[in-house]
Amino acid sequence: MTRTRSLSQQTRTILALMADAGSEWLHGYELCRRGNIKSGTLYPMLMRLEQQGYLVADWQAAAEPGRPPRHAYRLTAEGRALALANPPAEAAPALGAPSGTPA
Amino acid sequence: MRRVLAMAIVRIAAIILPASHRDWSRAMVAELAAIERPGAALAFALGCLGAALKQAVSVFSPTRGRALGILCAIGAVGLGWAYLIAAGAPLSHLVLNGAALAIGLLAIGILRDAGRIWRAMGGGIMVALAGIILLTSLFGISASGVTRWLAVGGVMLQPALILVPVITLGFARAPGRASLLAVLITAAGVALQPDRAMAGALAAGMAALAFYRPGPAVLVALAAAIAAFAATLAQADASPAMPFVDQIFFSSFGVHPLAGLAVLAGAALLLLPAIAGARRDADNRPIHLLFFMVWFGVILAAALGNHPTPLVGYGGSAILGYLLSLLALPPYVEGRIAGQSRAPGEPESGAAGPDLRASLTLAG
Numbered sequence: 380m381t382r383t384r385s386l387s388q389q390t391r392t393i394l395a396l397m398a399d400a401g402s403e404w405l406h407g408y409e410l411c412r413r414g415n416i417k418s419g420t421l422y423p424m425l426m427r428l429e430q431q432g433y434l435v436a437d438w439q440a441a442a443e444p445g446r447p448p449r450h451a452y453r454l455t456a457e458g459r460a461l462a463l464a465n466p467p468a469e470a471a472p473a474l475g476a477p478s479g480t481p482a
Numbered sequence: 483m484r485r486v487l488a489m490a491i492v493r494i495a496a497i498i499l500p501a502s503h504r505d506w507s508r509a510m511v512a513e514l515a516a517i518e519r520p521g522a523a524l525a526f527a528l529g530c531l532g533a534a535l536k537q538a539v540s541v542f543s544p545t546r547g548r549a550l551g552i553l554c555a556i557g558a559v560g561l562g563w564a565y566l567i568a569a570g571a572p573l574s575h576l577v578l579n580g581a582a583l584a585i586g587l588l589a590i591g592i593l594r595d596a597g598r599i600w601r602a603m604g605g606g607i608m609v610a611l612a613g614i615i616l617l618t619s620l621f622g623i624s625a626s627g628v629t630r631w632l633a634v635g636g637v638m639l640q641p642a643l644i645l646v647p648v649i650t651l652g653f654a655r656a657p658g659r660a661s662l663l664a665v666l667i668t669a670a671g672v673a674l675q676p677d678r679a680m681a682g683a684l685a686a687g688m689a690a691l692a693f694y695r696p697g698p699a700v701l702v703a704l705a706a707a708i709a710a711f712a713a714t715l716a717q718a719d720a721s722p723a724m725p726f727v728d729q730i731f732f733s734s735f736g737v738h739p740l741a742g743l744a745v746l747a748g749a750a751l752l753l754l755p756a757i758a759g760a761r762r763d764a765d766n767r768p769i770h771l772l773f774f775m776v777w778f779g780v781i782l783a784a785a786l787g788n789h790p791t792p793l794v795g796y797g798g799s800a801i802l803g804y805l806l807s808l809l810a811l812p813p814y815v816e817g818r819i820a821g822q823s824r825a826p827g828e829p830e831s832g833a834a835g836p837d838l839r840a841s842l843t844l845a846g
Contacts, residue, residue, distance in 0.1 A: 406516070408516060408526060411526065411529075417529040417532075418525075418526045418527075418530050418533065419528070419529035419531075419532030419533045420533075421529075421533075422506060422510065422530060422533040423536055426503065426506055436509075441512075441516065443516075446516060447511075448512060449509070450505065450508070450512060
């Protein structure tokens with residue numbers, strides 16, 4: 380009597396982007412831009428992924444002087460496994476290609 | 483200008499986010515500073531505000547069913563305010579309903595993590611709560627031949643309206659000797675008061691439970707509830723209709739059609755969490771339907787007789803009762819991985835592995 384419900388397309392897209400980045404750290408706005416996803420959807424998703432051990436977050440110095448440190452993210456081994464098991468559908472944006480309206 | 487506005491919005495979002503998410507609020511502020519285009523910064527900030535609001539709601543309750551219930555309660559009280567204002571109710575009525583809502587939300591915030599205590603002492607707590615209903619019928623405040631109220635700090639409370647839904651749902655969640663005793667005491671209490679509305683709600687809830695889980699304890703509880711309801715019907719109930727409390731399903735349309743619609747919509751909202759839960763969570767459908775039947779019983783009684791109209795009418799007891807009953811709603815268990823289902827005795831949530839947890843909380 381239970382129903383199967385998989386990860387949302389947006390979660391799959393973000394997981395794929397992060398898996399594609401490998402050990403590279405990604406920032407929130409960058410994920411919004413590349414995944415064509417709004418910040419209001421992205422941050423709750425990142426919070427849950429971090430809480431469940433699928434990604435790690437770290438504070439990193441900004442590239443530009445005078446700017447505050449930025450929160451950066453990358454997948455854990457469990458997160459990469461989750462991304463592999465849940466690839467985005469064909470309609471997902473091309474990995475690494477900025478598209479759509481930011482934020 | 484847009485950048486200043488964006489920074490103000492994202493700072494509001496940072497304030498709204500719970501303290502446990504402080505790193506995330508700092509992350510949003512820092513990320514905004516890195517966005518060059520003002521329009522994009524504003525859109526990003528608005529999204530962050532939405533995310534913060536979403537998190538604030540989820541902190542009130544980690545379960546979506548309960549969060550939906552909280553939103554419905556807030557909506558119903560809000561629609562009730564609209565009716566009360568349109569009907570010219572005293573300001574004190576609006577203040578009391580608002581205070582009850584605030585206290586109820588605070589209680590949910592305090593009690594939401596009390597599951598371990600409840601599992602250890604739930605039966606005893608339920609018996610104590612049922613005792614309050616019985617004591618009210620024996621020593622409470624009487625009016626027009628019925629004894630249903632207690633004065634607490636100068637405010638008249640109707641304990642049965644607060645506690646019957648909690649006890650009914652508590653029995654359904656954890657049927658046992660103590661919780662059955664609590665139901666029997668409750669049935670005696672509402673029969674003695676007499677309170678047709680709450681006896682009817684108790685009977686309706688038990689009937690729903692008996693339909694799905696017709697065990698000996700449930701059938702005994704159902705029999706007691708039906709007997710209590712029959713006893714209330716056999717006794718005279720000459721309570722007059724109280725302004726802004728009773729009969730407002732009809733009188734509100736006399737105030738203004740929109741006020742009537744507000745009352746109807748507010749009452750309908752109360753049933754929404756149970757409907758959503760029953761549709762989305764097959765494992766716990768009996769509990770959600772019991773919740774539906776109890777509150778539908780209260781609403782129906784308000785439509786048929788001189789009984790309080792829950793949440794949309796004046797009165798804090800129903801507001802407290804509704805919010806407390808949300809605590810007894812189980813978490814949704816939708817979204818299990820294919821082929822997996824909960825084994826008997828397995829916890830409803832919290833003990834799942836990473837993959838299952840992902841499917842539970844990241845779906846949608």
